[in-house]
Amino acid sequence: MKNQRLHSIDILRALTMLLMIFVNDLWSLSHVPRWLLHTAAEVDGMGLSDAVFPAFLFIVGLSIPHAVKARLEKGASKVSVMLHILSRTFALLVMGLFMVNLENIDAAQLLIRKEYWQILMALAFMLIWNNYRNPMVFGVVPTILVKILGWIILAFLASIYQSASGNWMMIHWWGILGLIGWAYLLVALLYLWIGDKVWWLAVACIGLLLLNVNEFVRLLGVDLQLVVSASTHASVMLGVLTTVMYTQLAAKAQLKWLIPSLLGVALILIVFGFATRPEWGISKIRATPSWTSICAGISILAFVLLHFIADVKGRTSWAAFIAPAGSSTLTCYLMPYFAYAFVELLGWSLPAVLTDGAIGLLKSTLFALFVIQFTGLLNRIQIGLKI
Template sequence: MNQPTTSIPVQSPITTQRVTAIDLVRALTMILMIFVNDLWSLSGIPAWLEHVERGVDGIGLADVVFPAFLFIVGLSMPFAIDARKKKGDSKSQLLMHVATRTVALLVMGVFLVNGEDINGAATGLPRLAWNTLCCISFILIWNSYPKDLSRPLVYGLKAVGIVTLLTLAFIYRGGDDATPHTFGPQWWGILGLIGWAYLTSGIITVLADNKLTSVVIAWSSFAILSMVSHAGLLPQFLRFIPEPILGGTLTGLTLGGVVTALIFKHYRSRQDDRGLTFVLLGISAALIVLSVLTRPYWGLAKLGATPAWLFLCSAFTILAFLAIYWLADVLGKANWFSFIRPAGTDTLLCYLIPYFAYATTNFLGIHLPEFMLIGGVGLLKSFLFAILCVFITGWLSKIGIRLKL
């Protein structure tokens, strides 16, 4: 969720903050996320594209997108930390940065989650209006304002965003009329879950200081924790730890990205693409074997965040990253993906765009004809919608709206 650069280099040095392949695989993942999140509007589409229901052993395309994004969060982490070190950040400053980003993600996640269960009549706002006001507030608070913009104006805009969120939290009522509830974490939401995984992985990565062995031990610990959790063997005294951390799986996904990034940095420093490829292919194969071995015990499921899901989706993301790396960085075809660049460089803003799109079409009374919401035509519609969100993100970035946590 970094700011965009002016162009995509053919091959980024490993010492820079941005790595082309990471941006591109993040962009493709975000496009897939918007695409699968829009499938609710369609009918007559293949079941394998959608989420598998809770309790069912199996995954669909939609079930591999979120773990891929978590993995990529970890994949970019060592590069982002190195970049901040070069600017002079101390270890304590790095940890504070991790903490502040986590708070931002948790706040956004909780506000959007409350919108899912909002009682529009009791709150005085329908769900789409709630989501729109929340997203506008997020932008006002966390926008990367131009340095030449008046500081009082910047602080004023941030204050408007904060006051708006506080007001929304105060007036919020959720549930039905018989059993209403006030504002609170119903669950953490996608952004909140990313926040908890980012917090744990960020602290470990900062303290590990690029030591691969330390991060591998941490990843192994969380993979084991995932299995222990699903086996029901967690001690009661640990229950105070937030479940997204205590469950092990989500942090395991993010730490897997950190491990991959450190391996990538090692082999790229030697310009050994062949060695990098063999090692990552070997790791992917081992992860697939682990998925097969653990599936009979706890199943393969996103909604259960099972160990098999952790291992298999980690393998898929490594393979996707490796393929994009060869295509974009080694073979120099990064320009093929230039049109989706905003989804990889201003990812958080891109994630918020659909909330505005749904509210706008509802407000304007725009309804697509039925034939555009069925089967293959409907899938094309959802894909084009995802691409449109990317173009809108790019346009907003050009006029100075860029979210930076």
Template sequence: MTRITRRLASIDAFRAITMMLMIFVNDLILDIGVPDWLEHAREGEDRLGLADTVFPAFLFIVGLSIPLAIKAGHERGASRATTFWHILRRSFALLVMGFFLVNYEEFTKGPALVSAFGFLLIITIAFFFVWLVYPADWPLWRKWLFRGIGIAALIFMALIYKGGTPDHPMGLRTHWWGILGLIGWCYLTCALLYFIIGDRMPLLSFFFLYFLAFSILAHTGEYSFLQYLSLGGSGGLSAFTMGGVVTTVFYQRMTGNGKASKGLLILAAWVPVLIAAGFLLRPYGGIAKLGVTPSWILICTGISVGCVAILGTIVDIKGKQDWYRLIRPAGTITLTCYLLPDIHFAILKLLGPAVELPEAIRTGWIGVAKSLLFAFLIVLLTGVFEKKKIRLSV
């Protein structure tokens, strides 16, 4: 039986769209008077904004990619030990980046030697030095020289960092793991589970429900005795990633049997089921990203499965790929794309108010158009980086 182990173009398309939306909604935070339905729901609100669907989609895409990446590695001759090490290395990189970026958010004007924006700029550039894919013809000493510069910069930033208040300063600590850190935990957990379980659908589905249960228990008062069994610290968020793993394994199985179109129809049929289940569980915390509620998890999983069914039909079955050509780099060197806005933001803040956009351009629908244009330009810049072979290995 033949199975697809190559990179699926539909997943790249889904990832590219999601990454562009992530940059868009992150930039919207800086705007004024934009429609509520585009933004994150506020704490205590029982609703779903567009921004609340983006991070779940990205976690789901991480899961979609796991079986393909591991199988592709095996086809290239990677041993199980090599695969295991790759999972640990990639997870560690995401956790380190998330850890530093979260502490930037807590940076104060204490006795540190650099400003918060200087800290953000230095650590982000250091990430590139440490995890850049260096040219194959570079000697090993030169690669490690540049990596060493990046590592030294991160160590120096850790030593001079001050958070908290001037009266009660504190060093680096895990306030929360940040977007990249949470992705790292979910990837670590679900990649290791797939590494052990393989394509056994019943077990993979069990773990999707297992992670969903953490969210349900958290809103029934029965969470405390199970909180240490979350297999990685991400709790219910891992349900998104495991849902992606299950989806790819099912899609591969149907494609291997020559039933790709039927497989996508079955996935589409699951969309209303997942969304309906989400609304049935709405009494347990409502639809709330900030609460990682079961309703939010199931509704967003349903949306992501629907996107797979639509994009799989358009891109994989019908072979139509040119429509997302300009934004494709966001789906292939995604982490590079994600970090570029931080460099842009830090530089603008360091330059001061003189380069700040007028309030009129940051307000209402004009602000929305500005943020959409900004996201598109970042993706185009990512394409330039891709052509120059500047990409991170994570």
């Protein structure tokens, strides 16, 4: 069957990125409702902020079968696809490493202001991983030289770095992009090996969920852990399974069973999550299996809803305004790093009334929408990351 891309995937990605920018801006507000915020590690529960990242992991999984098939259909070998997976992982890990160390930087000991370090970091990412459509930038500069400049900037930033504890750059944690990178690596390679065998993919999902459980109760009798929590891998693999269920049912002209099947999977995950909640609690920070399965179930339900609206009913125009967040997601994610640094350098600040309560939430919503529209503008002038 031809590799047909679903509108619902791009729309769900756009909505999730909109929410991610929104919740990441809540730090700038006061009197934010608790249900919107991250929940502390020791607290059993979760807010909206705790459900956004696993939704994004699920979407990464939704896209993997389409991306792999697109390359194979163009004649790429499995070895070249594997190398592409490795290169994408490397990019995500590098960006994640720098972003995490930005959080721990000692601004007082830098040769330059922290805001300049942040801007140069984001600029370097743009230079290295921009989607160059022509071999020459501005018709005169080879793209390879621009990429090299980006790496020189990162090397400079690393050379002047020092944390508050006096250490050089180190892995405190892998950051959002790093976590995505590790999960993408394993799951994409597994899909490349397994292919569209639904039941084997289901076994892989169960296996990764059990590895997540094993992080808490040692089901296997050994401390078997992946580089990062298996929770991240399980969320991505469930996205892969969802897409493959669609393609297999579509190939057999049995799409009428897709929504009931996915609703059944979502119900199983959510029931498992709440049934095991007394044992581990719901916690994003600790990546408990209860949190993993509940969030995965919610993500599947969101996909089902959007699939019905966008793919079944064909109603997609309502999402056009946020489309850049679905097609240029990494660029969109990077824009606030520029925005916050420039605002700080310029000494801008909003009146307290604009950062408080409901008005503050409106401000964060408008900021997220502005970032998305600015990303769309950059796309029109051929600026946007692609890894």
